[in-house]
Amino acid sequence: xxxxxGEYKLLGLSxxxxxxxxxxxxxxxxxxxxEGALLTQPDIFGALKYITPExxxxxxxxxxxxxxxxxxxxxxxxxxRVNQSNQFRQQTIAQYRTLETTVLRALESSLEAGxxxxxxxxxxxxSKINSLLDNIKIQRDPQQGPIFKIVSKSxxxxxxxxxxxxxxxxxxSLAIESLAFAEKVVSEKRNILFLDEPDVHLHPDLQTRLTKxxxxxxxxxxxxVIIATHSxxxxxxxxxxxxxxxALMKPGQRELSFESVDEQYRQILPVFGAHxxxxxxxxxxxxxxxxxxxxxxxxxxVRSSEGAFKLYPVQCETINKMNEYEKRVVKIIESVYxxxxxxxxxxxxDDDESIDxxxxxxxxxxxxxxxxxxxxxxxxxxxxxxxxxxxxxxxEKWMSDNPKHAKFEAFNKFKDGSYDRKQADLKELRVLIVGxxxxxxxxxxxxxxxxxxxxxxxxxxxxxxLQDYLGAKVVASLIPA
Numbered sequence: 001x002x003x004x005x006g007e008y009k010l011l012g013l014s015x016x017x018x019x020x021x022x023x024x025x026x027x028x029x030x031x032x033x034x035e036g037a038l039l040t041q042p043d044i045f046g047a048l049k050y051i052t053p054e055x056x057x058x059x060x061x062x063x064x065x066x067x068x069x070x071x072x073x074x075x076x077x078x079x080x081r082v083n084q085s086n087q088f089r090q091q092t093i094a095q096y097r098t099l100e101t102t103v104l105r106a107l108e109s110s111l112e113a114g115x116x117x118x119x120x121x122x123x124x125x126x127s128k129i130n131s132l133l134d135n136i137k138i139q140r141d142p143q144q145g146p147i148f149k150i151v152s153k154s155x156x157x158x159x160x161x162x163x164x165x166x167x168x169x170x171x172x173s174l175a176i177e178s179l180a181f182a183e184k185v186v187s188e189k190r191n192i193l194f195l196d197e198p199d200v201h202l203h204p205d206l207q208t209r210l211t212k213x214x215x216x217x218x219x220x221x222x223x224x225v226i227i228a229t230h231s232x233x234x235x236x237x238x239x240x241x242x243x244x245x246x247a248l249m250k251p252g253q254r255e256l257s258f259e260s261v262d263e264q265y266r267q268i269l270p271v272f273g274a275h276x277x278x279x280x281x282x283x284x285x286x287x288x289x290x291x292x293x294x295x296x297x298x299x300x301x302v303r304s305s306e307g308a309f310k311l312y313p314v315q316c317e318t319i320n321k322m323n324e325y326e327k328r329v330v331k332i333i334e335s336v337y338x339x340x341x342x343x344x345x346x347x348x349x350d351d352d353e354s355i356d357x358x359x360x361x362x363x364x365x366x367x368x369x370x371x372x373x374x375x376x377x378x379x380x381x382x383x384x385x386x387x388x389x390x391x392x393x394x395x396e397k398w399m400s401d402n403p404k405h406a407k408f409e410a411f412n413k414f415k416d417g418s419y420d421r422k423q424a425d426l427k428e429l430r431v432l433i434v435g436x437x438x439x440x441x442x443x444x445x446x447x448x449x450x451x452x453x454x455x456x457x458x459x460x461x462x463x464x465x466l467q468d469y470l471g472a473k474v475v476a477s478l479i480p481a
Contacts, residue, residue: 300449
């Protein structure tokens with residue numbers, strides 16, 4: 001699904017859509033302008049609603065606000081097309097009154113007509129709202145007509161609206177606003193709820209809860225949502241939903257292409273578990289790696305370094321997928337962080353060690369053939385209590401003792417190649433090297449990771465040292481001073 005509205009084009013929209021971008025990139029302007037432009041196309045679009053990002057006020061009833069909203073149908077959308085709405089929650093209460101009336105009238109009409117599949121009772125609507133709340137709940141108040149009261153879930157005692165937390169106020173407001181919109185959905189037309197930074201004042205756990213609420217609402221009432229945010233917690237929660245899409249927005253961008261949250265996003269998304277726009281991710285930047293072994297090595301590096309190495313290793317499925325992952329990561333971090341940085345690291349194999357960056361992502365290759373060659377660097381050998389000469393002596397003895405071993409020919413090929421420990425293909429031999437030759441009971445990835453974790457940057461590494469095998473660019477980019 002696409003939208004062309006004024007100077008904006010939104011392509012590839014799904015039911016649940018997120019525009020992810022840092023502050024000041026124009027997300028709010030896009031939502032306001034698109035919603036306003038679509039109001040001029042009533043033959044295509046039914047219910048449309050924009051919810052402003054900075055939502056002030058208190059959850060109390062003010063008759064004047066309700067009268068204003070009832071007398072002027074443009075009052076609510078006009079007051080919402082600003083960044084700050086100081087009476088947002090008072091307007092929410094007015095909509096709550098309308099919501100209850102709408103639901104009850106629909107129910108009454110259905111029951112009078114004898115329909116078996118009647119609309120939900122209003123208490124069911126309240127249950128949806130209360131499912132978002134831990135400590136309080138809202139109840140219908142017979143003494144005040146269609147005005148709810150807030151009570152404690154533990155003892156049913158009344159709670160003043162001015163004393164509840166900002167997060168609780170946000171959840172109640174956004175739930176009522178969304179439900180009020182859902183009841184206005186026009187069948188056979190496109191109905192769109194524009195949510196501007198619904199994550200404000202919400203802990204990531206509550207953001208997740210709100211997102212699940214919206215998913216259920218979209219499935220039940222069949223409308224679209226476009227959310228502008230810089231909260232990756234929201235994006236993460238949508239990652240498993242089949243009808244979700246994301247667009248990454250840069251400042252001044254007018255054409256956005258939405259993409260489904262595919263396997264690459266799911267691999268990368270765990271990085272974004274931090275609070276919205278925190279620098280936790282950017283202080284532990286992503287490190288893309290081509291295989292599971294590489295990921296285990298660098299996970300061990302992070303664990304063993306006592307905070308010296310701050311990286312988030314991510315596997316790219318296969319080496320052939322690395323270019324795709326690199327491009328995806330660049331799009332994400334440029335849309336979220338002011339000074340983004342990320343890394344990718346490949347085996348050298350038979351390629352040249354040099355590789356061009358995709359700024360701000362720094363691309364690297366090992367100076368040795370592959371990660372298993374790091375095993376035979378002087379540093380890793382030393383950690384196992386041997387040196388290179390001792391290794392060769394043990395290797396010769398092992399071959400003499402095991403001429404019929406399944407790995408004998410591979411080891412003999414290594415020997416015939418003059419024990420080229422930096423560039424030989426050791427993939428078949430790595431487990432044997434650790435257990436039979438180095439006499440270590442640790443997995444080879446652990447040995448290598450623990451040795452890297454101890455490194456401090458050296459300007460001129462010695463030949464066959466671990467930093468020599470890692471390569472100058474890896475050392476400059478990843479090894480702490």
